[in-house]
Amino acid sequence: MTTATDIAEAQLKMPLRREPDIGRRLLHRTLKPLIGTPVNAVITLVSLWIIWLAVKGAYGWLVTRAVTTGGAQACKMGQGACWPYYEAKLRFMTFGVYPYDEHWRVMLAMILFLGAIIVTMIPRFWTSRLLVLWGVTIVTTAVLLWGGVFGLRYVPTTQWSGLPLSFLLSAVGLALGFPLGVVLALARSSKLPAIRVIAIVFIEVIRGVPLISILFMASVMLPLFMPSGITVDKLLRAQIAIIIFAAAYIAEAVRGGLQAIPRGQHEAASAMGLHYWQSMRLIVLPQALKIAIPPLVNISIGFFQDTTLVTIIGLLDFLSTVRTAMTDPNWVGIAVLEGYVFAAVVFLVFSYGMGAYSRFLERRMRLGHD
Amino acid sequence: MRVDAMSGTRLLYNLRFRAILYQVLAVGSIVLLGLYLFSNVSQKLAEQNIATGFDYLSREAGFVISQTMIDYKPTDTYGRAILAGIVNTIWVSVWSVVLASVLGLVVGIARLSRNPLLALLAFLYVEALRNVPLLLYLFLWYALIVTGLPAVREAWEVLPHVFVSNSGLTVPSLVWTRAHTIIFAALVLGGVLAVAVHRRITAERIRTGKAQTVWPWVGLALLLPPALAFLILQPEFTVSLPEKGRFRLTGGSQLTPEFTALLVGLALSASAGIAEIVRSGILSVRKGQWEASRALGLRDGLTMRLVVLPQALRVIIPPLTSSYLSLFKNSSLAIAIGYPDLVMVSNTTMNQTGQAIEGIAIFMLVYLGLSIAISLFMNWYNSRVALKER
Numbered sequence: 060m061t062t063a064t065d066i067a068e069a070q071l072k073m074p075l076r077r078e079p080d081i082g083r084r085l086l087h088r089t090l091k092p093l094i095g096t097p098v099n100a101v102i103t104l105v106s107l108w109i110i111w112l113a114v115k116g117a118y119g120w121l122v123t124r125a126v127t128t129g130g131a132q133a134c135k136m137g138q139g140a141c142w143p144y145y146e147a148k149l150r151f152m153t154f155g156v157y158p159y160d161e162h163w164r165v166m167l168a169m170i171l172f173l174g175a176i177i178v179t180m181i182p183r184f185w186t187s188r189l190l191v192l193w194g195v196t197i198v199t200t201a202v203l204l205w206g207g208v209f210g211l212r213y214v215p216t217t218q219w220s221g222l223p224l225s226f227l228l229s230a231v232g233l234a235l236g237f238p239l240g241v242v243l244a245l246a247r248s249s250k251l252p253a254i255r256v257i258a259i260v261f262i263e264v265i266r267g268v269p270l271i272s273i274l275f276m277a278s279v280m281l282p283l284f285m286p287s288g289i290t291v292d293k294l295l296r297a298q299i300a301i302i303i304f305a306a307a308y309i310a311e312a313v314r315g316g317l318q319a320i321p322r323g324q325h326e327a328a329s330a331m332g333l334h335y336w337q338s339m340r341l342i343v344l345p346q347a348l349k350i351a352i353p354p355l356v357n358i359s360i361g362f363f364q365d366t367t368l369v370t371i372i373g374l375l376d377f378l379s380t381v382r383t384a385m386t387d388p389n390w391v392g393i394a395v396l397e398g399y400v401f402a403a404v405v406f407l408v409f410s411y412g413m414g415a416y417s418r419f420l421e422r423r424m425r426l427g428h429d
Numbered sequence: 430m431r432v433d434a435m436s437g438t439r440l441l442y443n444l445r446f447r448a449i450l451y452q453v454l455a456v457g458s459i460v461l462l463g464l465y466l467f468s469n470v471s472q473k474l475a476e477q478n479i480a481t482g483f484d485y486l487s488r489e490a491g492f493v494i495s496q497t498m499i500d501y502k503p504t505d506t507y508g509r510a511i512l513a514g515i516v517n518t519i520w521v522s523v524w525s526v527v528l529a530s531v532l533g534l535v536v537g538i539a540r541l542s543r544n545p546l547l548a549l550l551a552f553l554y555v556e557a558l559r560n561v562p563l564l565l566y567l568f569l570w571y572a573l574i575v576t577g578l579p580a581v582r583e584a585w586e587v588l589p590h591v592f593v594s595n596s597g598l599t600v601p602s603l604v605w606t607r608a609h610t611i612i613f614a615a616l617v618l619g620g621v622l623a624v625a626v627h628r629r630i631t632a633e634r635i636r637t638g639k640a641q642t643v644w645p646w647v648g649l650a651l652l653l654p655p656a657l658a659f660l661i662l663q664p665e666f667t668v669s670l671p672e673k674g675r676f677r678l679t680g681g682s683q684l685t686p687e688f689t690a691l692l693v694g695l696a697l698s699a700s701a702g703i704a705e706i707v708r709s710g711i712l713s714v715r716k717g718q719w720e721a722s723r724a725l726g727l728r729d730g731l732t733m734r735l736v737v738l739p740q741a742l743r744v745i746i747p748p749l750t751s752s753y754l755s756l757f758k759n760s761s762l763a764i765a766i767g768y769p770d771l772v773m774v775s776n777t778t779m780n781q782t783g784q785a786i787e788g789i790a791i792f793m794l795v796y797l798g799l800s801i802a803i804s805l806f807m808n809w810y811n812s813r814v815a816l817k818e819r
Contacts, residue, residue: 086667092543099544106546253452257459267800269758271772276793279785283473284466364562369767378565395576399569403561410560 091395121255134393144394145401148384152401155220155380156177161212165223168203169208171196172226180416182423216294222405228366232301233359234311239302240309241348245339247310248317258310268369273300278372297369301362303331308358316351356417360410374405378402470786485782486511492777494769496685505780514774515795521770522757528696531754531811540708551704558701563694564762571690571766581677585639590670592674592678597689599671602682608664615658621780623651687768691760699756706752710745711737742814750807754800761796771795 094100124139128162134141154162175196178184204223219227246258265273277300279295285291320343328338370379381402385395440446474481483669486508493503497513504732539551558566575595579585584594592599603609629646634640671681684692714737722732771792781787 092545102542102544102547106544106550109550110546169588250687251448251452254455264793264797267797269772269796271761271762271764272789272793275772275776279779280789282785283470286469287472287476297484360560364560366761367562367564370564371762378562378568379516382568392576394620395572396569399572402565402570406561406562406565407557411556414560 065156081336092356098240115261128161131389131393134390140231140400141397144390144397146281148387148390148398152220152384153377155224155375155383156218157220157223158212158214158218161206161214163210164203164206168200169223169226171203172200172230216292219294222377224375225363225377228298228301228369229359229363231298232366233362234307235302236305236309240304241313241344243306243310244313247314262307262310265304266311270300270365271371273304274368275370276300294374297372297374299360301366301369304365305358305362305365308361309355312351312354312358313347315354316347316349319350320347338380352424353417353421356413356420360413360417363413364406377405432478453737454812456635466472479783481784483780483787485784485787490554490781491777492776492781495767496688496769507782510774510778511771511791512773514769517768517774518760518763518770519774519799521688521695521763521768522760525692525695525699525756525760528692528752529699529703530694534701534707536704537707537711540704541711554699558703563698563759564765565764566698567690567694570694571686574686574690574799584673584678586673587616590672590681592671592673592681594678595750596668596683597686598684599678599681600684601668601670601680604667604669606664608662611662612655612658612664615654618649619654620805622654623647626650670734671726685768687766690766691768694755695759698759702752702755703749704750704806706745710741713744714740739814746811746814750804750811753807754803757799757803758796 092099093103120139122139124137125142126134126137126139127142130143134144150159150162154165157165175192178192179189202208202211202228204219205214243258244263246254247262249255249258274297279298281291281296281299324342324346325338328342331338333341366376367378369376370382375383381398385391385398467713487506489504490507490510492510494501494510494513494517496517498516499509499513501509501513536551536554539547540555542548542551573720574597578593578595581594581596584592587593590601601743630641630646631645640703655735669680671678718736718740719732722736727735760770764773764776767773775788775792778783782788
């Protein structure tokens with residue numbers, strides 16, 4: 060006869076009885092997904108084969124077949140990666156046509172700038188002091204890049220190029236696009252019809268056309284719209300286009316955040332006697348922007364990659380300097396893959412880093428809500 | 430109070446007055462800005478002696494477009510050249526969307542595989558494509574095709590009569606006649622009929638509760654029109670096979686390096702995004718749905734089709750729409766590698782005529798119009814799969 064106590068005892072024994080099997084169970088757990096069924100075994104074999112081919116190819120290209128010494132001629136003969144090319148062209152690919160002797164200035168500016176970004180990414184530092192940090196960073200970076208003061212040589216924007224230019228275009232685009240985007244998002248959810256319509260038309264037109272067309276507009280049409288005698292710097296024109304483009308996308312992310320705020324928050328703010336701007340600034344926007352952070356980070360990743368499009372209107376961004384390096388008469392046709400692999404790795408590292416950060420933020424916010 | 434509201438200072442604090450004031454100010458400043466820019470433009474154009482208006486569209490273009498889907502000669506008009514560009518843009522976008530969707534679906538499912546190696550490969554695929562700019566990939570694919578592949582004389586025959594060389598991919602092609610077009614139209618008609626028949630039978634089953642075999646009727650509806658057309662027209666199926674000559678390949682049809690690089694670049698980049706969308710869509714369907722459906726006795730295929738997919742689609746469609754839209758807009762990067770799409774043709778036109786404003790206005794309007802058309806269609810489809818709430 061089975062009684063309740065018997066069952067309880069049996070249940071107590073069960074884990075004990077299974078204990079010795081743990082090693083085998085673990086083995087079972089790892090092997091079953093790999094070779095559990097015939098189909099799975101085939102998939103495993105094919106995957107292993109692909110991984111083997113990729114690793115063998117990459118290792119062969121980077122190490123065994125690589126050309127480590129000599130010049131362009133050695134690389135032309137060789138079948139693998141051309142390390143002398145990196146040695147010769149690394150600085151040009153990174154800094155472009157910025158005066159060679161002044162490279163330390165851009166280097167320093169970039170380190171400062173990336174440092175400021177890393178500090179900004181850490182939630183513990185999210186206080187108003189960040190604004191001070193950014194104020195200092197922006198002024199220092201501008202002084203370093205432009206020069207003309209403190210005995211630094213003046214460098215015109217036509218010589219700004221390479222990776223620093225890519226960072227500059229995307230960072231300034233996002234930084235100035237952000238306030239504009241917030242204003243657009245507020246306008247789009249406004250109760251005043253004329254303002255709402257203006258915002259909708261602006262956002263939808265910008266989002267409905269490719270970035271290239273906006274860049275073309277800025278580079279070809281903008282000079283026509285300026286009064287006679289006034290010319291706008293080419294870099295500034297591209298920058299304006301990127302700011303406008305960023306603003307439209309940021310506006311949609313912020314609008315998503317605004318829509319997630321329950322009406323009670325607006326009503327409670329009005330009941331407290333706050334007027335529109337006060338209630339937005341103190342009650343609604345802080346909550347909405349917090350919700351909008353993950354999509355905003357994704358937009359930032361996209362924009363960092365999209366700045367490469369300025370190549371098409373003739374600015375020397377990072378991708379463009381990498382391509383220019385390939386056309387050096389000494390190296391032409393020899394190190395095409397080398398150049399693109401270098402650029403791809405740089406983009407991969409920064410984009411993947413930001414993506415990992417965005418996932419970290421999402422996890423953190425989910426924890427915060429539970 | 431009402432009297433007070435009318436007096437000067439109080440008027441400023443009247444909410445309705447303020448609302449109107451703000452709107453008048455906003456509209457007014459935009460109109461003023463527009464007028465200012467317009468006067469600048471007309472002055473500049475007059476100074477530089479540039480014509481305005483769209484008359485140039487009917488003038489002779491005089492430039493060559495390397496590949497077109499519609500007939501175009503340099504003696505045709507600018508209007509026709511731009512039309513050829515639009516068709517090229519649509520052509521490459523449509524094929525990229527198809528390829529990207531298939532790849533994205535496969536990779537998205539692979540990422541959820543219980544086999545850790547397959548999941549790892551899918552993960553690496555997605556991250557490598559998502560974190561590197563599309564433009565870089567376009568340049569890379571194009572460079573690999575042009576410099577990495579052998580010259581036409583030493584073209585690789587990867588499959589019988591399929592040649593790969595640095596001037597693109599050459600494949601066998603059917604010599605297309607009018608009869609083929611009619612048969613194709615009949616096939617489309619058959620598709621429409623088949624859907625109608627399927628609906629009718631389903632409605633009948635719901636009404637009577639009696640199940641009956643569906644596929645013979647649907648199959649008949651699908652195949653009858655093209656079969657009839659085939660029997661009546663008796664077309665010839667001549668296949669043009671590419672052959673390797675001394676200096677070039679003859680016969681078959683050719684995908685140029687520009688088209689191939691753009692197609693591969695667009696499709697691969699978009700497929701990574703679509704894979705993530707598919708993955709999150711399938712993950713959004715709770716496990717209980719699978720279990721409940723099995724408990725009802727549905728087979729795995731039916732569970733997927735009737736229970737999981739309809740729910741996953743709700744999550745998938747909206748982001749998929751924006752992913753298709755961005756693929757379509759990204760096709761404008763064609764200009765970087767020289768595929769003659771709308772932007773590139775417009776650019777050539779602008780350089781020749783100097784009429785930048787009209788040129789940019791045309792291609793922006795076309796992109797805007799097609800974007801709106803795509804999102805309207807996808808919204809319509811979305812409203813069909815969306816949760817029907819009472």
